[in-house]
Amino acid sequence: MNPIPEQPRPKDYKSDVKPVWCPGCGDFGVLNAITKALASLRLPPEQVALISGIGCSSRVPAYTSLYGFHGIHGRALAVGAGLKAARPDLNVLVAGGDGDGFSIGGNHFLHACRRNMNMTYIVMDNEVYGMTKGQASPTTAPDWTQSKLTPSGTLSRAFQPAAIALAAGATFIARAFSGKPNTLAQLIVLAMQHPGFAFIQVLSPCPTFRPEQKEWKNIVRPFPADELPTSDPALAALHCQRDDGMSTGVIYVEARPVWSRSEMEKTTIEDIEQEFRS
Amino acid sequence: MLKQIEGSHAVAEAVALCRPEVISAYPITPQTHIVEDLGSMVKSGEIANCEFLLVESEFGALSACIGSSAAGARSYTATSSQGMLFMMEAVYNASGMGLPIVMTVGNRAIGAPINIWNDWGDSMSARDAGWIQLFVESNQQAVDVHIQAFRLAEQLSLPVMVCMDGFVLTHSYSQVDIPDQKQVDAFLPTFEPRQLLDPASPVSMGAMVGPDAFTEVRYLAHHKQMEALELIPEQAAEFETLFGRDSGGLVKSFDCEGAETVVVTMGSVIGTMKHVLAEMRDEGISIGALTVRSFRPFPKETLRDLLKDAKRVIVFEKCLAVGMGGILAMNLRMALKDFPIRVHSAIGGLGGRPRPITRANLRRMFEKGIRDEMEEPHFHDIHMDIVERELEREQAQRRSGSIAENILQDVGVVAAAKTI
Ligand SMILES: Cc1ncc(C[n+]2csc(CCOP(=O)(O)OP(=O)(O)O)c2C)c(N)n1
Ligand code: SF4
Numbered sequence: 001m002n003p004i005p006e007q008p009r010p011k012d013y014k015s016d017v018k019p020v021w022c023p024g025c026g027d028f029g030v031l032n033a034i035t036k037a038l039a040s041l042r043l044p045p046e047q048v049a050l051i052s053g054i055g056c057s058s059r060v061p062a063y064t065s066l067y068g069f070h071g072i073h074g075r076a077l078a079v080g081a082g083l084k085a086a087r088p089d090l091n092v093l094v095a096g097g098d099g100d101g102f103s104i105g106g107n108h109f110l111h112a113c114r115r116n117m118n119m120t121y122i123v124m125d126n127e128v129y130g131m132t133k134g135q136a137s138p139t140t141a142p143d144w145t146q147s148k149l150t151p152s153g154t155l156s157r158a159f160q161p162a163a164i165a166l167a168a169g170a171t172f173i174a175r176a177f178s179g180k181p182n183t184l185a186q187l188i189v190l191a192m193q194h195p196g197f198a199f200i201q202v203l204s205p206c207p208t209f210r211p212e213q214k215e216w217k218n219i220v221r222p223f224p225a226d227e228l229p230t231s232d233p234a235l236a237a238l239h240c241q242r243d244d245g246m247s248t249g250v251i252y253v254e255a256r257p258v259w260s261r262s263e264m265e266k267t268t269i270e271d272i273e274q275e276f277r278s
Numbered sequence: 279m280l281k282q283i284e285g286s287h288a289v290a291e292a293v294a295l296c297r298p299e300v301i302s303a304y305p306i307t308p309q310t311h312i313v314e315d316l317g318s319m320v321k322s323g324e325i326a327n328c329e330f331l332l333v334e335s336e337f338g339a340l341s342a343c344i345g346s347s348a349a350g351a352r353s354y355t356a357t358s359s360q361g362m363l364f365m366m367e368a369v370y371n372a373s374g375m376g377l378p379i380v381m382t383v384g385n386r387a388i389g390a391p392i393n394i395w396n397d398w399g400d401s402m403s404a405r406d407a408g409w410i411q412l413f414v415e416s417n418q419q420a421v422d423v424h425i426q427a428f429r430l431a432e433q434l435s436l437p438v439m440v441c442m443d444g445f446v447l448t449h450s451y452s453q454v455d456i457p458d459q460k461q462v463d464a465f466l467p468t469f470e471p472r473q474l475l476d477p478a479s480p481v482s483m484g485a486m487v488g489p490d491a492f493t494e495v496r497y498l499a500h501h502k503q504m505e506a507l508e509l510i511p512e513q514a515a516e517f518e519t520l521f522g523r524d525s526g527g528l529v530k531s532f533d534c535e536g537a538e539t540v541v542v543t544m545g546s547v548i549g550t551m552k553h554v555l556a557e558m559r560d561e562g563i564s565i566g567a568l569t570v571r572s573f574r575p576f577p578k579e580t581l582r583d584l585l586k587d588a589k590r591v592i593v594f595e596k597c598l599a600v601g602m603g604g605i606l607a608m609n610l611r612m613a614l615k616d617f618p619i620r621v622h623s624a625i626g627g628l629g630g631r632p633r634p635i636t637r638a639n640l641r642r643m644f645e646k647g648i649r650d651e652m653e654e655p656h657f658h659d660i661h662m663d664i665v666e667r668e669l670e671r672e673q674a675q676r677r678s679g680s681i682a683e684n685i686l687q688d689v690g691v692v693a694a695a696k697t698i
Contacts, residue, residue: 054360054392072389073360074335103334104304104364132305135314136332148314149305149332151321 010035026204029178037188055097057124074105113168126206134209172198286311300346336361359386373408378431395630422525537566626658
């Protein structure tokens, strides 16, 4: 491993592999944000594991110099849990798409939230299966009829990642936009510092199959700063429900024992409060 | 009607003609075009009285078909590769419950390492699951065999998998004769379920069966497959009378009668082989071929009959039983066990290599077989230098790393394909 420079730069966390993402894909912003966050945390790449499933977004480990793992569709969180159990000293980042995380891997999402292991889960949500060329995903709005696999729209209510994470027991919940990589990088830092399961839903456009998402940059806005983040689940739920899904920022932070007893002992309320001040 | 269309589209048209009532799917390359085309047909009304369900996984897709089939609806799904593995518990459930679902498998390699190209690893992983497995050689066959598959499935109350080479068939354009609705209706009667979730006569499905009855249930699963050995050729003959085409059946001979050497294979590779074999025959070499069209049930007797006079058989297959060798070869050796015939086992086309399989390298392989110089098993077109370098790395150090990554570095490949 290369020694970590005194002042690491984001590019120290990138590999030589050129992303095969389409021009304008939101996932570029997420890759940049991850590398920025790691540079500001000054983490040696070999102390970070980036685990993914399958999808365009799940290609992200190959584009970093981190300990990467590109597994099978939908299992990233379960693989991450095993890795964390075996190597609690590693910083575990799990990343993937809305299809990977909420449809085929949806059950693992619920249980990862509830298990509250110390890891960060970044979902690049483009409301579509990009890799298989444009089918509706769980987060797709019911009236989207462009996919041949949902000939009359999805006929289903869209999955609400933040609200579900809250109900399932995630202890850090945030939403961000890939078009603002600096803000996203700050959120990733907070998530990685949070002791417990931190979930970030990143609105990450797929210009190829959802060209209308190019408009997202004009729609996203921060949550009202006076009430969020909160550690009151009822208030967090209220905001999740009232929101149209396009507000960004940290929604919910809770101090709850993490899965590993040894880590739990290290966590204090002071640590959590620190998150709000930073 | 003759149409110049993509293989996936041809399959979708064939399935549409079979009047499916429930279609459920989750996308995966190279299956996606089939179900997307079906989705469009449901939307346009070309398929009437059909529910199309996009579900959250292949496990969900086949499970939905299990539910709809149990309710008496003609049910269809399609998958490939990882999707097949992920639905595996439902695969066994569907056959164990005797539900006549038809599923297309766009054959693709299974990972790790991830590979989207064609081989038969996916279908083979379910070879003992109690489904009928029919392999097709061309897109015309794919159309015809799907129509036969629904009838076969429903007559036997058994699910049927139609296996077609991914990309080679699913994504290739060719001229295909799409039958008209009247013809298909004449061949395929409406679905009369043997068991039905019917409020008028309530039943419970999915009984727990203990040691006192399990063997008999299993025996009957096998017995039904043996019945299929009779039914498949009967149906193919009837199909030929009605549609004027020889499609389906248990096996297909390509001048194998009387040949000293017979190549045995399945699927689309026969398309290229036919030309090589004709060339060799023109030069006076006694060589023919046959394709196994029904892999499950495995037509032992028919194969014995066709091969009894051969001197040697070269089995070419796009799959590998790791730790054992060729799967089709193993099955064939079992069928020919008391005959003095050498059965060579050649494994090739794994993960799509080479794309396409060429006449020149097939010919080299056949010639090696004819000289009886094949290793057991023979790996067609393998680069042993790459293998040896990896073995050396493993010898040199304990922590030699992952084989797949090492070999990619060795051959200088960095980025993989774009679609998984
Ligand atoms: C078991 C299984 N089923 C299906 C697939 C095919 N597949 C690959 S990626 C993908 C969905 C990708 O969508 P998402 O996770 O939202 O990621 P994106 O490509 O949009 O970034 C699917 C269905 C697969 N690889 N494995
Ligand atoms: S298909 Fe969509 S998600 Fe995939 S790389 Fe292209 S823009 Fe990104």
